[in-house]
Amino acid sequence: MLDLNLLEKQLDEVLAKETSETMISWLLDRRLKKHLNDLGEGLFANLPTNKFEIINKKERTIINNNSIDFLENAEVSEFDYFFAA
Amino acid sequence: MKVFHTQEKRNKILNFPIPCVRDDAWLGEAFYFWKEDSDAYEWGHNSKRRTGYFEIYSCDLNSANFLDTVFNEEHYYFWLRQLEKIAKTIMVKTNEKPTIKELNDYIRDKKVWPQIDYIQFQDLPTNSDKSMVKPIEYRQGARRKFRTIAFRKRIQISVYNQNIISNFALIESIKVI
Numbered sequence: 001m002l003d004l005n006l007l008e009k010q011l012d013e014v015l016a017k018e019t020s021e022t023m024i025s026w027l028l029d030r031r032l033k034k035h036l037n038d039l040g041e042g043l044f045a046n047l048p049t050n051k052f053e054i055i056n057k058k059e060r061t062i063i064n065n066n067s068i069d070f071l072e073n074a075e076v077s078e079f080d081y082f083f084a085a
Numbered sequence: 086m087k088v089f090h091t092q093e094k095r096n097k098i099l100n101f102p103i104p105c106v107r108d109d110a111w112l113g114e115a116f117y118f119w120k121e122d123s124d125a126y127e128w129g130h131n132s133k134r135r136t137g138y139f140e141i142y143s144c145d146l147n148s149a150n151f152l153d154t155v156f157n158e159e160h161y162y163f164w165l166r167q168l169e170k171i172a173k174t175i176m177v178k179t180n181e182k183p184t185i186k187e188l189n190d191y192i193r194d195k196k197v198w199p200q201i202d203y204i205q206f207q208d209l210p211t212n213s214d215k216s217m218v219k220p221i222e223y224r225q226g227a228r229r230k231f232r233t234i235a236f237r238k239r240i241q242i243s244v245y246n247q248n249i250i251s252n253f254a255l256i257e258s259i260k261v262i
Contacts (some may be wrong), residue, residue, distance in 0.1 A: 001149055004163050007198055011167055014197050015174050023178035026194065030187055037106065 086144045088242055089125035090253075098255050101247075102142065112204060112243040113189030116250065120205070120240035121191035126259065134261045144253040146244065148202040155207045156195070156239055164204070193245065207238040214246035222262040 090102045102116045111118060119125040122141065129139030153162040168188050175183045175191070183191075192198060220231040244250060 002152065002160075004159065007201075008163070008167065009171065010143060011192075011197050014195050015170065018174060020178045023175060026191070027175065027179050027187070029180060030190060030194070039197065055193070 086120075086242075087143055088120060088143040088146055089256075090116075090118050090144065091121050091125045091129045091133055092140050092142070093133040093136045094140050094258055095136070099140070099142060099253070101253055102144065102250065106160075111185045111189065112206065112241075113186055113193050115193075115203075115245050116244035116247060118146075118242045118244065120242060122256075124239050128262055129259060137262055138258055140258050141256045142253060143256050145251050146203060146242065146249050147251060148246070148249040149198055150202045152201060152204045154223075155205050155238060200251050203242050203244040205240060205242050207240050 092099060092103055101119070104114060105117045106114050119128065122143075125141050129141065132138035152160045152164055154164045168185075171188050171191055172183055175181065175187070220233045222229065222231055225231070
């Protein structure tokens, strides 16, 4: 027979130790497992990084290659560029 | 307690139940059984169709360490309170609402209650075809509507401790309709 008071105490002790970091870490891990399950059986393939260019639409000039700082230097709005694979 | 297990037919007859890790197994990763064989057969026709046949197995569960949320009022309210406690903690600490499966997975992952061998719970069957009563017809303005009331409990058991399972045996192999 189960002792419900003991069960409640056990849960309270576990929950009391949780911080935001531990809880977020657990939840992310759970959801990643679900995501991997959804993908089904298989292997992850290591693909080489694709080079890409960010091109200014009006002037058709390459703004940057593989850089995430382009918006700091470019004199264009974020809608004036597109990615070219 | 004798219970029933439904699986799709495979190349070999099972000698042990298969644990369920489906996303809709809302009591978390466990071995799932039906209390009544009629529900086991219905589950086979509805959800174990992949190979064109499904199999019904039976086994015995030998343990007094279980939560009976179906017939034991104290157990039911206790279980409800604990799940709500876990949900609130997750929401406060992560700003995310958990799924019911995540609540139960939390209990397993953190080994909160190692002494619980299984949980008996119910869900209400949604298919009215096999019900002995027909849906209630009512009017909503000019629209004719039907409300299906399931008065029979569909009782499931989720087993976390496989050592309590014994006498697992095939009863029947059925063609899916």
